Amino acid sequence: MGSQEKAPAAAEARPQPQDSRDEILKAAMRLFASRGFHETSMSEVAREAHVSKALIFWHFKTKEELFLAVLTRLLEPYFIDFAEEASALDERAQIIKLVEFYLHFVRENASSVRFFLAQMLHDQSLSEGLNDQVLKLYGGFRAMLVELLGRAQAKGLCTHRFVPDAAASFLLSALNGLMIEQLFVGNSAIDSEGAVVMVGQWLFGDDQASSGPRRD
Amino acid sequence: MGSQEKAPAAAEARPQPQDSRDEILKAAMRLFASRGFHETSMSEVAREAHVSKALIFWHFKTKEELFLAVLTRLLEPYFIDFAEEASALDERAQIIKLVEFYLHFVRENASSVRFFLAQMLHDQSLSEGLNDQVLKLYGGFRAMLVELLGRAQAKGLCTHRFVPDAAASFLLSALNGLMIEQLFVGNSAIDSEGAVVMVGQWLFGDDQASSGPRRD
């Protein structure tokens, strides 16, 4: 490379201790997420991070510890609060927005979603903490849905009489199904828009084959 | 139990060549399905099958070959033809039955479904053939659903106007979502029955919160 490391140390020349740790974490994120835990060796992580293998064991006691650190790091973008974004809308719009939000998020974070799903399905022994955290997120999302559905039904916005709890579960399941379809076959016959239409039909009795803010 | 193995060799005493091969396959099925490919060593398979490691390599050239054999073996129960079971019913009943069938099958074969899902999510390089086969099964199921929905709509059984293709995708996604919910948290707030009710509401406009097997 052109840039010489022996250039006079100005401000950013001296490597911070944090620096190498972060580099390792980032490399491990890439490798673990794309290949998985058991298929990724510490030597690979070291090579990818341009660091000696021993340094990894200096920062993290074991391979598991590194993996756990990667998990929590990858999970960070999942903690967003939705409430503030949609408090002004009515129940129906909020539900629709929640659905759109879910599908959008999954699409944006497809690779890490895939990783988490595979990890939780595969060896739950390694990722018990992950399981708990994901279930907590999931529960929060679900609770919002239950409350929204309850209010919407109380206001008479829904066409059918149902138990909000069951309806929320079913809706959530549908979303999860769309998610895994998205993970396997990119864009299938049904896209986010179509899904929203279907939900509208089911919950509110919309009968347009194409409803919503159509711009064309 | 009472039966002695040292009984005089009559007919089944001498071990067939097929015998050991099968024992290996069954052991490998258990181990691969519960621990995964990379986390299962050939020595473990050998121990579990009460056989020397070398014998495994005599039956199967490589570990991958054994794995592939396990995959196709595990996939066998998935090839069932549904058509004959439900040809006499009308579209609505057939759709409901299809849904029930899907959910029942997933419940019965939860462990292998979990395994296949994890495998396909994890390293698709190892299981390209699996991917193709599963997608083929999935496509067949989907085609049946599309046709049924089309006919049901043509007969005016459905409350909403929709594209059969999109509706089938959505329904299938909902089923898949129920499947993964089942895989993660056993029995959730929504069971197969509840799901069937929801599908009835959505497609046919049933308005009972708890509709049993209603025939009228």
Add this chain to the structure above:
DNA sequence: GTTACCGTTGACCGAAAGGTTAGCCGGGCA
């Protein structure tokens, strides 16, 4: 009895895994 083959095995191999250790280097501080 000899031969030939099939199923089977223990011993072995090089490679790679996770992890350890002794020690290098350079800046802060007495």
Add this chain to the structure above:
DNA sequence: TGCCCGGCTAACCTTTCGGTCAACGGTAAC
């Protein structure tokens, strides 16, 4: 100046991995 200590590394250790190999016992054909 000299010592210490945090960041960092090359080399090494042990274990286990997928895979090979020479050889053994038993049965069937000759």
